Amino acid sequence: MRDPNWIAAGGAEGQPSGRTAEHRGAADGGESAALLDADDPTLIEACLQGRRDAFDIIVQRHQRQVYLVCYRFVGTHEDASDLAQDVFVRAWRGLRGFKGNSALATWLYRISVNVSLNRVASKAPRLEPLERVERADHRIERADATLLRAERAAEVRAAIARLPRKQRATLILRAYHDLPHDQIAAILGSSVGTVKANFFHALANLKKLLQA
Amino acid sequence: MKHLNDAEFVGLLDGDLSDARARHAQDCADCRMRAAAMRTTLAGVMIDAVPPEPSPLFWEHLAARVAEAVQDEEPGSATLSPVAWVRSPALTWVLAASIALLMMVFVAWRATLHAPSPGLRTPPIARVAPDTVAPPPDGATAANFAGDGAAAAGDELESDEAWAVVRTAAEGFAWDDAHEAGISVHPGSAERVALELSGDERIELARLLEGALKRSGV
Numbered sequence: 478m479r480d481p482n483w484i485a486a487g488g489a490e491g492q493p494s495g496r497t498a499e500h501r502g503a504a505d506g507g508e509s510a511a512l513l514d515a516d517d518p519t520l521i522e523a524c525l526q527g528r529r530d531a532f533d534i535i536v537q538r539h540q541r542q543v544y545l546v547c548y549r550f551v552g553t554h555e556d557a558s559d560l561a562q563d564v565f566v567r568a569w570r571g572l573r574g575f576k577g578n579s580a581l582a583t584w585l586y587r588i589s590v591n592v593s594l595n596r597v598a599s600k601a602p603r604l605e606p607l608e609r610v611e612r613a614d615h616r617i618e619r620a621d622a623t624l625l626r627a628e629r630a631a632e633v634r635a636a637i638a639r640l641p642r643k644q645r646a647t648l649i650l651r652a653y654h655d656l657p658h659d660q661i662a663a664i665l666g667s668s669v670g671t672v673k674a675n676f677f678h679a680l681a682n683l684k685k686l687l688q689a
Numbered sequence: 690m691k692h693l694n695d696a697e698f699v700g701l702l703d704g705d706l707s708d709a710r711a712r713h714a715q716d717c718a719d720c721r722m723r724a725a726a727m728r729t730t731l732a733g734v735m736i737d738a739v740p741p742e743p744s745p746l747f748w749e750h751l752a753a754r755v756a757e758a759v760q761d762e763e764p765g766s767a768t769l770s771p772v773a774w775v776r777s778p779a780l781t782w783v784l785a786a787s788i789a790l791l792m793m794v795f796v797a798w799r800a801t802l803h804a805p806s807p808g809l810r811t812p813p814i815a816r817v818a819p820d821t822v823a824p825p826p827d828g829a830t831a832a833n834f835a836g837d838g839a840a841a842a843g844d845e846l847e848s849d850e851a852w853a854v855v856r857t858a859a860e861g862f863a864w865d866d867a868h869e870a871g872i873s874v875h876p877g878s879a880e881r882v883a884l885e886l887s888g889d890e891r892i893e894l895a896r897l898l899e900g901a902l903k904r905s906g907v
Contacts, residue, residue: 532764569755653740
């Protein structure tokens with residue numbers, strides 16, 4: 478069930494070279510280079526001491542995870558990139574309030590989910606356009622596995638977008654980000670039992686929506 | 690045996706269910722059917738497991754955008770949102786105390802607003818016991834009998850602008866016009882009004898009536 482694009486918190490897989498941090502850290506000599514290998518709590522501490530290059534590293538380390546969560550909610554690259562930027566700006570502003578009771582990744586997930594839910598609550602999701610709008614007769618004529626799969630994926634996205642907020646968030650975090658129930662509970666501020674119930678009802682509702 | 694509950698169905702999907710409950714899930718046709726439906730739906734969800742991949746340059750661009758957005762801000766510069774203010778216990782108490790104080794000030798202000806002014810307070814003579822009151826001397830009017838305190842109160846009432854306005858309006862009042870306009874006095878109205886007057890007001894009323902009687906030659 479794990480998303481192949483999932484990047485573990487603190488990982489650097491698939492990330493750019495970190496030029497921003499290196500560029501900024503040039504004046505600081507080897508200090509920035511040392512930060513590249515630092516763990517998240519060390520980076521947060523460095524941020525609070527005024528080291529902006531430490532936050533650059535945090536962004537590079539977690540931006541994929543943040544972007545993908547946002548993308549799951551809003552469905553377009555443009556909106557997801559705007560939201561991802563918003564998430565990191567909020568994280569920067571709230572950094573002093575981060576007590577370290579949970580992992581930085583969990584905290585960023587929480588901000589991402591809240592920002593995304595607020596966005597989708599304020600405007601209808603605008604899903605990426607797909608060829609699935611073609612008429613059925615054309616579809617039959619051009620039926621190939623890739624197209625049918627894309628159509629089905631679009632239907633699933635549309636159905637997920639119609640789920641209640643908590644069920645939607647739970648399903649996305651569980652199915653697409655493969656997060657354990659207790660971490661989802663920490664992100665959503667609920668109990669593990671509630672998370673399991675939400676996941677169950679999300680699937681039950683999706684079944685109805687996809688059959689409709 | 691009881692059917693699986695919501696959490697147990699999720700546990701079954703995760704492979705995290707006790708042996709006894711897992712056996713029930715196998716033996717019970719109803720639970721087996723529901724679990725199969727969940728698995729099918731989840732498999733359908735996973736069709737969309739791989740989202741479109743952004744350009745490799747996007748990640749560097751996003752990091753640069755974030756760096757630019759926060760360049761003029763200090764870390765941890767977020768202010769408390771209104772909800773956070775309310776959720777803060779200390780601030781909640783301060784807010785509650787402020788509201789209570791405001792309510793007390795408001796009540797006190799209202800009480801002051803409707804209380805008679807010090808100059809119009811009923812003179813002590815009104816509270817004198819009946820057996821201590823000497824009978825009025827011959828020829829003395831009610832107003833004269835009220836004594837110096839009542840006279841002083843009457844003077845203050847005379848200088849009261851609000852009372853002057855009422856009196857001026859009453860002097861220009863044409864009873865015939867009022868009657869034609871449908872404004873009439875109901876039986877007992879005068880008595881009720883007289884009972885509601887304060888001591889000073891009754892004295893002033895007596896003085897006005899006496900003056901009017903003298904002018905009319907009655």
